[in-house]
Structures are given as C-alpha cells and as structure tokens.
Amino acid sequence: MQYSINDGFPYYIELLGGKDYYQLFTSKENINLLRSVTEEKAAWRYAPGKWSIKQIIGHITDHERIMTYRALRFSRKDQTALPGYDQNTFVDNSRFDELPVSQLITDLENVRNASISFIHSLSKEQLALTGTAWKYELTVEEFLKATIGHEVHHIDMLKKKYLS
Template sequence: MKYTPQDGFSYYFNLVGDVDCRSLFSSPSTLKFLKSIDEEKAAYRYASDKWSIKQVLGHITDHERIKMFRAFLLSRNESVELWGYDQEALVANSRFEELTWKQLVTDFENVRKASVSFVESLSQNQLKIKGKARQNEVTLEDFLKSIIGHEIHHVNSIKDKYFNH
C-alpha cells in the first residue's frame, strides 16, 4: 500500500523503515544535503503559493522543536495528547525569509543536537511508553521516528520539486 502525507503516522513510518530512532536522529544525511544548498537556491519557490526552501527548513526545525517537547512530556509519563499545530500560521509568522540560509541551517543543526542528546538519554522502557496522537496510540519511539519521517518527506520534496524543475 502506498501512503500519502495525509495518512499521517503510517506515511512517516513507511519513510523511515525499520531503523531505531537513535540511528535516525544521528544520521548526518539531511545536514549534509542542507549544507550543499546555496543562499540563492534557498530562496527559491517552485510556485508562487508554495514555501521557499528557507521556509521548508524553518518548518522542519519548528516541527522538531514542537514534537520533541511533546516527546519529552511523554517520556516523563505526563498524560498529554500529542496534539497537532497549524504549520501555515507558524511559517507565516516566522522570519525565515529574513534569515540567511546559514542561520537556518545552524538553527536546524542546534535543534538536532539537542534532540540527539534527549533521545540518547532515554531508556528502553521510556521508548515503550504509549501516548495518543490524533486517532493513533503510539509508543514514544514511534513518535520520535515520525519526526524523522516528516523530515525525510520534506527533504524528498525539496529534491523532487525544487531541484527538478
């Protein structure tokens, strides 16, 4: 079965495959790809109503910040539903277009370092804690994997839609 982004967790899980979350967060592939993009290309939009690459990266970074906070709460057995957010509003109210590509990549890198530190601190028992995310009951490990699946989705989108025009 082929999943789409509208399928949510199933789609993101499919993108990461059967890889443990520590390896996913430690992979340098996204950062290496981002560092290969120059300032001019980062400002590119493949359509007037679509985000620039800068905005896509800002969104990826925002997403990780938000989801890692929720993962932290879940890891501490805080009874919380892992709610959604309005990505369009967050991007619209950001300064991504004003920042340099280097600033945005550095921000992503710093957020990722914090995420790696957190993920590496988790026990196997913590990774098995379950929480509710929309209609799905997911383990903390699967929730963390979905963060990387989301990132992979957007990196693939950049490669397909922004570089193959």
C-alpha cells in the same frame, strides 16, 4: 505504501522503511545537502504559494521541536492528550525567509543535537510509553520515528521539486 501524507504520523513512520531512526537522527547527509544550497536557491519556490527552501528548513526545525516536546512529556508519563498544530500558521508567522540559510541550518543542527541528547537519556521502558497527539496514540519511540520520517519526506520533496 499503505499510508499517504494525509495520514500524518503513520505515513512518516512508514517512510523509514525499517531504517534505524537513531542512525537517521545522527546522520549528517541531510545537513550537508542543505549546506550545498545557495542563498538565492534557498529563497526560490517551485510554484506560487509553495514554501521556499528556507521555509522548509524552518518548518523541519519547528516540527522537530514540537515532536520531541511531545515525546518528552509522554516519556515522563504525562497522559495529557496534545493537540496538533497548523504548520502554515507557524510558517506564515516566522521570519524564515528573512534569515540567512546558514542560520536556519545552524538552528536545525542545534535542535537536532538536543534531540539526540534527549534520545540518549531514554530507557527502553520510556521508549515504550505511549501518549496521544493530534488523533494518534503512539509510543515515544514512534514519535521519534515520525519526527525523523517527517524530515525524510521533506528532503525527498526538496530533491524532487527544488534541487533536481
């Protein structure tokens, strides 16, 4: 791979390996995997200081909310440069570990359905519009690819470090 996790958006886009991002958004494979995780397992951490599965699910959901908000603004020709966010601050100030894993998955599904609805509303011209977030200028379509690529990254980590 050309990029690493430290590169952010380009890394997540590269993780798709040419797969259709819309198909990944509509696939139920990852949701079904998450639904197979027990409440006990969802609270587990593979090492001290690492996030629980519940926190990872909540983080994926927060990230998708943020990224689709960015894509929305840029699809409407808003050229305001948008800042990054501190994922640890978001997780540290959440209630993810207090909530049932089923509720976290339902929240992710609700956000996902809104994302799919948003994607359906975009024209080819809107998908090609650009905006800047953090330190990258990307098209709206690239923001969407980075959004689902972020989930691909975390699901891969779950499979390797939590569910193996």
